[in-house]
Amino acid sequence: MTSFDKKAPQSPLTAILSALAEEQQGLIELLEQPRKTVHAGRDFWQGTLHGQPVVLALSRIGKVAAATTATALIERFQVSRILFTGVAGGLGDGVEVGDIVVAKDFLQHDMDASPLFPRYEMPLYGRTRFHADAALTALVQAAATATLEHSWPEDGRLAFAGAKVHHGLMASGDQFISGTRESDELRQSLSAAGHHVLAVEMEGAAVAQVCHDYAIPFAAVRTISDRADDNAHTDFPAFVRDIASQYARVIVEKFLGKL
Numbered sequence: 001m002t003s004f005d006k007k008a009p010q011s012p013l014t015a016i017l018s019a020l021a022e023e024q025q026g027l028i029e030l031l032e033q034p035r036k037t038v039h040a041g042r043d044f045w046q047g048t049l050h051g052q053p054v055v056l057a058l059s060r061i062g063k064v065a066a067a068t069t070a071t072a073l074i075e076r077f078q079v080s081r082i083l084f085t086g087v088a089g090g091l092g093d094g095v096e097v098g099d100i101v102v103a104k105d106f107l108q109h110d111m112d113a114s115p116l117f118p119r120y121e122m123p124l125y126g127r128t129r130f131h132a133d134a135a136l137t138a139l140v141q142a143a144a145t146a147t148l149e150h151s152w153p154e155d156g157r158l159a160f161a162g163a164k165v166h167h168g169l170m171a172s173g174d175q176f177i178s179g180t181r182e183s184d185e186l187r188q189s190l191s192a193a194g195h196h197v198l199a200v201e202m203e204g205a206a207v208a209q210v211c212h213d214y215a216i217p218f219a220a221v222r223t224i225s226d227r228a229d230d231n232a233h234t235d236f237p238a239f240v241r242d243i244a245s246q247y248a249r250v251i252v253e254k255f256l257g258k259l
């Protein structure tokens with residue numbers, strides 16, 4: 001073999017999926033040697049972030065859009081792992097605005113093929129939940145804890161007194177939950193079926209399903225922007241505008257530093 005036959009070993013490519021453009025913008029600004037590819041009507045940003053080769057993408061909103069983005073990341077960019085960062089509504093007791101939830105597993109709260117399959121079960125998978133990758137998730141938990149310990153010299157408003165990191169079940173559905181009655185009903189229906197959900201959002205379970213199908217490690221971290229209650233429609237945009245991008249930037253930095 002001649003020397004030009006040898007290929008330099010490539011570091012695994014990490015995909016960072018953001019839910020919101022506000023969260024992604026800060027990451028794009030930090031990207032070294034940025035290259036943009038448009039594929040499937042989406043922008044994919046490749047480059048180096050904190051010394052790691054990454055591709056940044058927006059999930060877009062809802063399960064199908066997020067599944068398309070995840071599939072493109074795997075098929076077109078051959079990513080080795082996917083990290084999702086975003087915001088979520090707190091559903092579990094004690095999951096408050098400013099807390100961070102690291103997913104242990106995911107279900108689709110709007111999946112109901114009963115009576116053919118039990119409520120919430122994923123047809124033809126024989127399961128209700130998809131699991132986050134344990135090793136990747138341990139790194140995300142450490143990154144989330146370090147994020148809350150971060151001193152935030154840039155912006156004192158970020159200091160949420162007593163903010164916590166939670167680890168557990170995340171529920172996704174094609175609904176923005178913004179009513180106290182609606183979130184109470186959702187919590188009760190899920191609990192009655194044995195699912196004690198910490199937070200609700202609109203994409204994670206779909207990406208988890210795609211990653212399960214392709215055997216790609218997946219982890220997800222969500223900052224709580226609202227309590228999915230009657231105040232959610234005002235809490236959510238304020239949080240996204242003022243806070244979410246700073247959490248995402250620090251969590252991603254600390255996570256990539258641990259790879």
Ligand code: ADE
Nearest residue numbers: 087088089176177201228
């Ligand atoms: N993402 C953030 N808050 C949410 C909510 N209340 N419902 C669904 N997705 C969300």
